[in-house]
Amino acid sequence: MKNYLTGLRYVTGLLAINMALTLVGFAQAAQPDAAKRMRPSAGDPATVERMVADWTRAKAFTKEYLDAMPADGITFTPSKDIRTFGQQMLHLTAAHFGFASQATGVNPPAGLDVRNLEKMKEYEDKAALTKIVLDSYDFIIDAFKNLDAAKYNEKFKLFGAFDTTRLGAFEKAFEHQTHHRGQTTIYLRMKGVKPPNEKLF
Structure with missing residues (x-):
């Protein structure tokens, strides 16, 4: 049971890290477009x-x-x-x-x-x-x-x-x-x- 809980925590942690990295990547990818929209064009x-x-x-x-x-x-x-x-x-x-x-x-x-x-x-x-x-x-x-x-x-x-x-x-x-x-x-x-x-x- 102890090993099961430890494994579950490990998997949960990996999922959380993966989700965070995905969100960061999405934000970085979206940033140039957002900045472009905010900047008035010549x-x-x-x-x-x-x-x-x-x-x-x-x-x-x-x-x-x-x-x-x-x-x-x-x-x-x-x-x-x-x-x-x-x-x-x-x-x-x-x-x-x-x-x-x-x-x-x-x-x-x-x-x-x-x-x-x-x-x-x-x-x-x-x-x-x-x-x-x-x-x-x-x-x-x-x-x-x-x-x-x-x-x-x-x-x-x-x-x-x-x-x-x-x-x-x-x-x-x-x-x-x-x-x-x-x-x-x-x-x-x-x-x-x-x-x-x-x-x-």
């Missing part, structure tokens, strides 16, 4: 709406940073070997023009020297800086809105070096502006200014 209205909403929110958030910094803080830097507050903002501005034009073929505004924005004294003025930064957000938002949805997944080399898609270029640009805006938080702190609250929505 060209889908949900993708366009989400991207435009995120970029519009990012523009408003960056404006809060610009508004928060006093006029005499535009040329402030925590250390001489890094960008000033204004140059950080101009760096992300240049990237907006660069990423968008690379992804769509639309040129930046005529006469704008995108590559040398950080060196231009005129943008040490708070009003001028704010305008060019916000204009760059409008440029990249409009560029995305006007990009043919059929080209979203078209692969190309961003700046001739990085393999991505045209939609991917806009996603990388968003990541880039988030990074550099975030860097300026300490600039505000060191000027005695409370940074804007997080703006997730």
